[in-house]
Amino acid sequence: MRLITHNMLSCNIKGVTNGYPLGIEASRLETKESELNPEFLRKIFPKLEWKALRDAAHSLGLNDLPEHVEPSMLEDADFLKNFHHALLEVHLEEGALICPETGRRFPVTKGVPNMLLNEDEV
Amino acid sequence: MSLRPERQAPPEFFYNETEARKYTTSSRIIDIQAKLTERALELLALPDDGVPRLLLDIGCGSGLSGETLSEHGHQWIGLDISQSMLDIALERETEGDLLLSDIGQGLGLRPGTMDGAISISAVQWLCNADKSCNHPRTRLKQFFGSLYKCLARGARAVLQIYPENAPQLEMISAAALRCGFSGGLVVDYPHSTRAKKYFLCLMCGPPSTSTSLPKAKGLDRGSESEGSSDADEEAGTVDILERKRPSKKQKDKKGKGRSWVLKKKEQRRHRGYTNVPQDTKYTGRKRKSQF
Numbered sequence: 001m002r003l004i005t006h007n008m009l010s011c012n013i014k015g016v017t018n019g020y021p022l023g024i025e026a027s028r029l030e031t032k033e034s035e036l037n038p039e040f041l042r043k044i045f046p047k048l049e050w051k052a053l054r055d056a057a058h059s060l061g062l063n064d065l066p067e068h069v070e071p072s073m074l075e076d077a078d079f080l081k082n083f084h085h086a087l088l089e090v091h092l093e094e095g096a097l098i099c100p101e102t103g104r105r106f107p108v109t110k111g112v113p114n115m116l117l118n119e120d121e122v
Numbered sequence: 123m124s125l126r127p128e129r130q131a132p133p134e135f136f137y138n139e140t141e142a143r144k145y146t147t148s149s150r151i152i153d154i155q156a157k158l159t160e161r162a163l164e165l166l167a168l169p170d171d172g173v174p175r176l177l178l179d180i181g182c183g184s185g186l187s188g189e190t191l192s193e194h195g196h197q198w199i200g201l202d203i204s205q206s207m208l209d210i211a212l213e214r215e216t217e218g219d220l221l222l223s224d225i226g227q228g229l230g231l232r233p234g235t236m237d238g239a240i241s242i243s244a245v246q247w248l249c250n251a252d253k254s255c256n257h258p259r260t261r262l263k264q265f266f267g268s269l270y271k272c273l274a275r276g277a278r279a280v281l282q283i284y285p286e287n288a289p290q291l292e293m294i295s296a297a298a299l300r301c302g303f304s305g306g307l308v309v310d311y312p313h314s315t316r317a318k319k320y321f322l323c324l325m326c327g328p329p330s331t332s333t334s335l336p337k338a339k340g341l342d343r344g345s346e347s348e349g350s351s352d353a354d355e356e357a358g359t360v361d362i363l364e365r366k367r368p369s370k371k372q373k374d375k376k377g378k379g380r381s382w383v384l385k386k387k388e389q390r391r392h393r394g395y396t397n398v399p400q401d402t403k404y405t406g407r408k409r410k411s412q413f
Binding site for chain 2: 009012019034040088113115117119
């Protein structure tokens with residue numbers, strides 16, 4: 001699972017009002033190179049929660065993302081490279097996602113988070 | 123004729139390893155899936171500017187549909203309930219991210235994030251009540267509600283479905299329209315039994331003039347025309363009540379009354395039940411003491 005997906009995911013348990021962002025517990029990461037597409041990054045940028053992305057990247061040991069961002073930075077090649085790396089190249093392979101409100105763990109195995117809920121959580 | 127997969131077992135058990143294996147070995151399945159995805163993408167009508175989008179693949183299974191999305195350069199997130207199918211997807215090294223989740227429990231995605239959604243032969247599974255806790259109506263509502271939320275304004279969702287019969291098709295599309303989607307059904311090759319394919323094309327936001335899809339009709343009309351006659355009837359009953367001047371005790375015994383019955387029936391219709399009896403002048407009337 002890449003951080004772009006993590007940025008879109010929120011906890012879906014019934015009654016949870018603040019299930020975003022999910023905490024990350026990483027035990028294995030993998031980096032797979034992919035082609036940088038500035039157009040896509042510019043398109044996706046307004047939809048991202050920057051703070052959540054930065055915190056998530058932090059918890060995976062990526063400290064290259066700045067705290068404050070402006071749309072003008074999207075012209076900067078270095079920034080785009082770091083942004084692309086954090087968003088699309090680093091994969092969380094093993095670990096867990098944790099709901100910030102209830103502390104419920106969603107295990108991640110082979111890069112696939114298990115978001116299935118129990119009967120009493122629907 | 124073989125039994126429909128939906129009739130055999132719940133999806134998480136039906137798509138076991140042997141079934142999932144077919145999706146890598148059978149060239150026929152691969153071919154059909156690719157064609158359906160192409161058609162779904164066409165119906166999705168993304169702006170033709172070459173910019174990749176973030177799409178949702180609902181019921182991505184082994185990632186065959188996702189591969190077509192990747193070929194078009196899009197980023198995608200796939201959801202499926204079957205672990206075996208996702209294992210195959212991992213084997214095939216699909217490019218999108220995969221999530222093991224039950225779409226009937228809602229999608230759990232942040233609002234307004236997706237540029238579009240496609241689904242190939244998945245949504246009809248929601249009509250099954252495999253467990254005692256599964257209610258198709260609630261699951262459809264959860265699914266379409268959360269799908270509507272996570273799509274960006276003006277985005278589309280194209281869901282290819284294999285409905286078992288007409289009422290099921292109606293149930294699915296009615297559930298979608300009730301969640302705020304506009305749009306309707308596109309039927310490819312309607313005169314062929316085998317090549318016939320149903321695509322539910324849904325649009326977020328207000329219907330625009332660019333959409334030439336047929337809208338589902340007959341959702342509310344029945345109840346509207348009967349509204350006026352109901353009011354007259356009620357006025358009649360009030361008169362009788364006045365004349366009798368019942369004591370408080372008697373009033374309680376009378377039961378819930380016609381307006382209550384009408385309200386409840388209206389609620390049930392609104393929830394999508396089709397077996398609600400018509401409103402007539404006999405509705406809510408007390409039965410004679412003897413037949």
